[in-house]
Amino acid sequence: MELNARIPAGPLDQKWDRHRFELKLVNPANKRKHTIIVVGSGLAGASAAATLSELGYQVLCFCFQDSPRRAHSIAAQGGINAAKNYQNDGDSVFRLFYDTVKGGDFRAREANVYRLAQISVNIIDQCVAQGVPFAREYGGLLTNRSFGGAQVSRTFYARGQTGQQLLLGAYQALEKEVARGGVLMFPRTEMLDLVVIDGRARGIVARSLATGEIRTYLGDAVVLGTGGYANVFYLSTNAKGSNATAIWRAHRRGAAFGNPCFTQIHPTCIPVSGEYQSKLTLMSESLRNDGRVWVPKKRGDTRPPHEIPEDERDYYLERKYPTFGNLAPRDIASRAAKEVCDDGRGVGAGGLGVYLDFADAIRRVGERQIRERYGNLFEMYQRITDENCYQAPMRIYPAAHYAMGGLWVDYNLMSTVPGLYVIGEANFSDHGANRLGASALMQGLADGYFILPYTIGDYLASGRLGPVGADHPEVRGATEQVRSRVDRLLAVDGKRTVDSFHRELGGLMWDKCGMARSAGGLREAIQRIPAIREEFWKNVNVPGSDTELNQALEKAGRVADFLELGELMCRDALHREESCGGHFRVEHQTQDGEAKRDDERFAYVAAWEWRGERQEPCLHKEPLAFEYLKLATRSYK
C-alpha cells in the first residue's frame, strides 16, 4: 500500500484554487447517472449529501438514528471558527491556519489546514443564508466569542446550541433534496460492511434496525461521514450510538487507519457520579472564559469550597500557564487536572474532580451577565448534579471527547480504497494530535459543503466504472459475511451482557490509553484486549432475534468492533515514542512535566494497514513537511 497525499504543487495560498481548476468535471448530463452512497447525516454527511444532490448526483444517505436530524453533531455546544475577522482583532486565514497547526502540535498537513482556514469563511455565509440564527450584535451583525485557547474572537455561535443549529441547517437542505427526489434517505439503517469490487468501493451492506433486513446498496462511490470513535472508552461525551463500525469495517476492507491513538480528552465535563453512569456530559469550554479552575493546596482537604480560604487554593492553570491561564488548550488543561487529582487533591466523590469557580466573575460583571452567558449551561449542570453554580463552584473532570484519528485520506479526502471517501470526524482529520475548540464543526462542514463535492467529481469523471449487480460474487460474499457475523453474535448465548464488556474495555482504555500512556501499560492492554475479545465471542449474551428491532444486537456489533479498534489504538500509542497533543507518553516529558515532541523521528502520519484477524497490522508512514511554519515546541506558558 503506498500513501500518496496528492498535495497540489504551488504556493500554499494557491494550492486549492489551482487544484480545483485541475480537477476533472463531470458533465451535467452525466451527473444524474452517478449514484453516490453517503453514510452519515451529521454535519459532514448531511452537508455532503445535500450538496451532491444539488449538483445533480443521485444520493443514497444513511444514518442509524430515526431521523438524520439527530446525528451527534447536534450536541456541539460552543461554536464554529471562521477567519472572518469581523471583530477586526487581527484574525486572518493565515492566523487560523497557524493556530490550528500549532494547536494540533504539528502533526497535520499544512496544505489541508490552510484550505480549511480559507473555506471557513464560506461556511458562515452558507449557514447564515440557510437561516441559522447565529448570535448577533444590536446593530444586526454577527457577533463572536473567543474560544478554547484562541487569542482572537473568531468563534460564531448560536447560544449553547451551535451544533444543533448548524446541523438543522444542513438537515433542512438535505430534506429539501429528499423532497426533490435527489436524495433517498435511509434512517434507522446501519452500515455493517463495505463492498469493494476490483479494488474500488462500490457499495455497502446495511441492516435495517427497524426490521432487521440486511441489504446491499450499490453505487459509484461511497462517502463515510460516520463520526468519531471516542465511545471506545465507554464513558465519553459522545452520543450513546456513536460508533466505529463503519470505518472499522472499511479499514478491514483495505482503508488505512490514520493516527488511531490521537484521541482528545475534554477538560470540562461533569464528573462520574456512579456505576450506572451511561455517558459523561460536556460543559462547554466557553465556561473557561470566566471560570477559574482550582483545587485545595492540602491533600484530602474535605472542607466545602467556600470554607477554603484564598491562600489555601491552588489555581494551578493560572500558576503554570500565566499567559493562557484557564484558557490553556484542552490536552494541557486535562492533563493538569489529572495531575492534581493523582496528587490526591481532587474534589468531590472519588476525588476525581476539580473546581471551576465563577465567584470572581460574578463579583466582576454581576450575576445577570453570567446568567446571560452561561444560563443554560448552569441549568444543565444543576439538572444533572442538583447543585447551583451561582453559589458553589462547578465540579469538572476530563472525559474522552473527540477522535483526531480516523481513516487516512489524501488531499481529495479519498481513502486508500479508490472510490471510498471519508469526511468529518471519521477521517484522520486536519487537527493533527489535538483539536482546538470550535474547529470540528468547521472541518465537517468544509469537507461536506465545499471540498468533497468537487474532488469526488474528479474520481467519477476519470474512472470508468462498470455496472455491478446484486448477484456479483463480491456483493453476495459481503452480504453473507455480515449475515453470518450477526448469527454468530446471537448464537453465543453466554452469560455476560454487551455493556459489561464495553465497560471493561472502556475502563482499560481509559487507564492505559487515556490521558497519560506508558509503554508498560500499553503492552499490558495489548495483552488483555484480545483476551476480552475472546471472552466476548464465547460468553456474550445477545437476547432476541435478527429479524426485529433488537438494540442489544446493534450494541453487540459495535462493541465487537471497538474491541478490535482498541487494540490498534494501543499499538499506535506504543509505537509513537513521543508526546504530542492528546498523546502523552509519560516517558517523554520535560522536567516540569510538559509534553516532549520528537520531530526527528515522529513528524509523520501513522497509517495502519489491516492484515487479517490474527496478524499484526502493518505501519505505513506519511512524512509531514512544514514549509510555511517552523516547527516550534508548543508553549502556552
Place this chain on the structure above:
Amino acid sequence: MSTSAREVPATAAGRMLAIWQTTIGKKVVMALTGLIGVGYVVVHMLGNLQVFQGAEKLNAYAAALHGPLKGVVWVVRVVLLLAVVLHVAAAAQLTGRDRAARPVPYARRDPQVSTLASRTMRWGGVLLLVFIVFHVLHFTTGTVQPVPFVAGDVYGNVIGAFRVWWVTLFYALAMVALGFHLFHGAWSAARTLGAAPPSPRPLRRPVAAILALVVAVGFAIVPLAVFFGVVK
C-alpha cells in the same frame, strides 16, 4: 422551491374549498362563526336585561323587532342560522379528525395546563346546540310550551316560563356551558385567526374571562330573578 400552481387554486371558490380542507381552515371557520355568535349573544343579553325595566319596555322592544325592524331581524336570523350550521359542521369534522389522530388511547394521561373549559368545548357545544333548538322552539315559535305561550307578550312568556323550576334550571345550566365555551372560545379564536397580540404567557386570558362572566351572568340573572320572584 419551484413555482407550482398546485399551492393555490385559481378560482376563489376553489381557494375557499382548499382552505376548508385543512384543519386550520376549519378552525378559522369556527372562529369566525363563533365570533358572530359572541356578537349576537352580547346584544341579545342586553336586550333581555330590559326585563328589569318592566313589561312595557321589553314588549315594546320586542314589538319593534317584530315590526319596523323585521327586515333586520330576518337578516340576522339567516346569518345566525348559517353560522350555527357551519360552526357545528366544522366542530363535528374537527372532532372526528382529532379523535382519529390517536386511535390507541393512553393508559394514563394527566392534563397539565389545559383548562376545563377547553376540554369541555365539545360536550358543552352539544349542550348549547340542544339549548338553542329548544330555546327557539320555546320563545320564538312557541312550539314547546311549558306554560301557555302568548305571541307578542314576550314579558309574560318569560315570567311564566321561569316560574317552572326545570325550565329555569335548564337555562341556568346552559348559561354555565356558554360561559365555559366563551372562556376558551373567545381566547382561542383570536389565536386561530392569528390576531392575538404576542404574550409571554399566552395561556392568560383576562378579556375572555370577563366576557364569559358578563355574558353568562347577564343571561342567567333573568331566569333566576324571575324564579326567586325578584321580577313579577
Place this chain on the structure above:
Amino acid sequence: MNLTLRVWRQPSPDAPGRLVQYEARDISPDASFLEMLDVVNERLAARGEAPIAFDHDCREGICGSCGVMINGVAHGPVTGTATCQLHMRSFRDGDVITVEPWRARAFPVLRDLVVDRSGLDRIIAAGGFVSVSTGSAPDGNTIPVPKTSADAAMDAAQCIGCGACVAACPNGSASLFTAAKITHLGLLPQGQAERYRRALRMVAQMDGEGFGGCTLFGECQEACPKQISIETISRMNRDYLVAAFTTRLEAAGAGD
C-alpha cells in the same frame, strides 16, 4: 430507591402490546430516567429476557431521540426537560411509574417505547428550509438581522423534534412542531422569499400525515423540553391565512 414500573411492551408493530410490571430495586436518585431503564435492562438481559426498547442517543436533551409518557405526562414531571435529562430524584421511593410510548396515528409503535416519527421529517421536507444551494450565499454580514428577531427566531429554532408536543396534545396535533419551524424561518430576512408557500405546504403535509387539529389546549407548550410557546401557532395560522386568502407565496422582494 425502589420503584415499580409499568412499562408498555409490544414485540412488533402489529403485535398486540400490554403494560408489564417490573420492580426496579436500589436505583440511585442521581441516575437519569434512561439510566434507570438501563439498569432494569441489564438485569433483564442478564436473565436472557428482551430488554425494553427505547430511543435515545445524546442523553443531553438535544438530539430529540428520547421521549416517553411518564405517569401520563410527556417527558415526565419536570417542565422544560427531555426524558434523558430527567433524574430519579424527581420521584419518591416506592413510586409506581407508568411508562408508555408516544401515541398518535402518525407515530406507529415499532417496538415497546420506540415509535416511528418520520412524519415530522416529511413536514420539514415539505417546506421547512430556505432554498439556497451551496456556494450561492452572500457574505454573512450583508443582511443585518435585528438582534430581537434573531433571538426570537432562535427561541423557535431550538425545537429538538422529539414529538412530545404531539404526544401531549389531546388531539395528537403537530401544530407546535410545525409552527416552531415556520416561526424560526419566518422571523429571519433569509426566510421571507418562501415564507407563505412554506406555510401552505407544511400545513398541508401536517394534515396529510394524520395529525389532529389545534384546539389550543396548550398542553404541547407545557410538554415541550424547549418550552416553545404556542404563540408560534398563532403565527403559523397568520402566515397560512395570508397565503391562503391573498394567494401570496412570497413576502415582499422575493423571487423564486
